[in-house]
Amino acid sequence: MSAVATQTPENCPAALTSVLRGILALFLWATLPLYNARWTLLPALTGVAMMAMLVGAVIAAPREVIEGDVQRLMYIHVPSASAGTYFAFLIAAASSAAFLISRDIRWDAVARSAATVGVLFTVITLATGAIWGKPIWGVYWTWDARLTSTLVLLLIYTAYLLARSVAGPNDEQAARYSAIFALIGFLDIPLIHFSVDWWRTLHPQRIIFDPRPAVPGEMLLVLLIAFIAITLLMLWLVALRSDTEQLVQRTDRMRARLDQREPA
Amino acid sequence: MDGELEFLFAGFAVVWAGLFVYLVLLQMRLRNLHEEVETLEERLAEYEASADPAPSVTVTPATNSEAATVRSPSDP
Numbered sequence: 229m230s231a232v233a234t235q236t237p238e239n240c241p242a243a244l245t246s247v248l249r250g251i252l253a254l255f256l257w258a259t260l261p262l263y264n265a266r267w268t269l270l271p272a273l274t275g276v277a278m279m280a281m282l283v284g285a286v287i288a289a290p291r292e293v294i295e296g297d298v299q300r301l302m303y304i305h306v307p308s309a310s311a312g313t314y315f316a317f318l319i320a321a322a323s324s325a326a327f328l329i330s331r332d333i334r335w336d337a338v339a340r341s342a343a344t345v346g347v348l349f350t351v352i353t354l355a356t357g358a359i360w361g362k363p364i365w366g367v368y369w370t371w372d373a374r375l376t377s378t379l380v381l382l383l384i385y386t387a388y389l390l391a392r393s394v395a396g397p398n399d400e401q402a403a404r405y406s407a408i409f410a411l412i413g414f415l416d417i418p419l420i421h422f423s424v425d426w427w428r429t430l431h432p433q434r435i436i437f438d439p440r441p442a443v444p445g446e447m448l449l450v451l452l453i454a455f456i457a458i459t460l461l462m463l464w465l466v467a468l469r470s471d472t473e474q475l476v477q478r479t480d481r482m483r484a485r486l487d488q489r490e491p492a
Numbered sequence: 493m494d495g496e497l498e499f500l501f502a503g504f505a506v507v508w509a510g511l512f513v514y515l516v517l518l519q520m521r522l523r524n525l526h527e528e529v530e531t532l533e534e535r536l537a538e539y540e541a542s543a544d545p546a547p548s549v550t551v552t553p554a555t556n557s558e559a560a561t562v563r564s565p566s567d568p
Contacts, residue, residue: 286500297496301503308507348514355506363499465514472521479528486535 248329255322266467274464277457284450298363303450305356307458309378312349314417316342316462317385321414324407334474336403339410340392341469343385345462350382365430373423374431377416384413397477398484 262270285303292299319342327335357375358368369375388409395402424433433442443451 298499298503300500304503304507345514348510352507352510355510356503359499359503359506363496469518472518472525475525476521476528479525479532482532483528486532486539490535490539 245329248325252326252329255326262463263467266464266471270460270464270467274457274460277453277460281450281454281457284453288446289450290444290446295364298360301356301360303454304458305353305360306451307454308349308356309353311455311459312462313346313353313378313381314421315459316346316349316466317381317414317417319466320346320385320410324410327403327407328411331400333398333400333403333477336407337397337473337477338466338470339407340389341473342466343389343410344469345465347382347385347389348465349458349462350378350385354378354382370430372430373427374420374429377420377423381413381416381420384416385410388413397473397480 281303285300289300289303291297320339323335323339323342327333327339354375361370362368388406391409392402392406423429424431
């Protein structure tokens with residue numbers, strides 16, 4: 229009887245929830261050791277990697293023949309776009325999904341923190357791209373598919389943060405709607421990534437995630453260091469913000485409990 | 493190009509400025525949190541002072557023959 233019952237369509241959501249909970253447990257298992265090292269190992273590794281990135285980008289990397297020294301901005305721009313922006317919004321989307329599955333409000337704090345850091349790196353990406361664009365393209369901005377879709381991403385997550393900041397830190401309904409919004413907003417990232425393939429754009433084609441990378445080995449090595457540095461910096465900033473937001477949630481709950489106990 | 497280094501400098505300056513602004517905002521958030529915790533501590537202290545004091549409890553040491561007993565002043 230029970231075997232028949234498990235195959236009925238009514239039980240499909242329960243099975244889906246079990247699968248999603250399994251994915252959440254796997255995600256926690258993979259990220260928890262790094263999260264636990266956020267006060268000790270992560271800041272030190274970030275500092276060393278950032279110094280290595282700066283030295284690599286400004287001194288060690290060879291000068292590009294056509295673009296000159298301004299090409300060195302690539303070592304900040306490309307990792308900020310991929311490791312900073314994409315990865316931070318991936319954390320925001322994954323944490324939003326985790327909140328919708330577990331209904332644990334702490335995941336909402338992680339999602340908001342990751343979205344804040346994602347917005348920071350999107351601004352850095354757009355600004356460094358514009359500064360590189362002026363001497364190379366002759367303009368700071370053009371309504372190119374890659375640039376426009378990145379601007380849309382910035383607007384989506386800025387709207388998410390503004391909407392979420394209106395409600396209280398422990399408002400579950402606002403957190404639920406915001407989580408859905410964050411998940412939908414994440415759909416813009418594949419659009420950004422493949423925009424250079426789908427449309428005729430002024431933006432350079434992908435040079436890293438390609439079977440035959442279009443840059444020499446020394447540049448690739450500095451880029452790899454920059455990827456590691458920006459990834460560590462992003463994770464550290466998300467961890468700092470996330471802890472702060474979880475403390476805000478705890479103080480908000482304490483205030484609510486005191487309000488209940490104290491006579492009016 | 494003479495202006496290349498200026499653009500390179502401007503690009504790196506934007507990155508550091510962005511990080512600096514983010515850290516300042518985070519510091520402001522932490523300062524607000526600090527003030528909020530202080531307010532809550534004051535409110536908790538006022539609440540505890542206004543509430544009835546709990547009866548004091550004395551514990552008599554155990555002897556060889558009997559287990560430790562807990563008595564309050566109101567016990568007969």
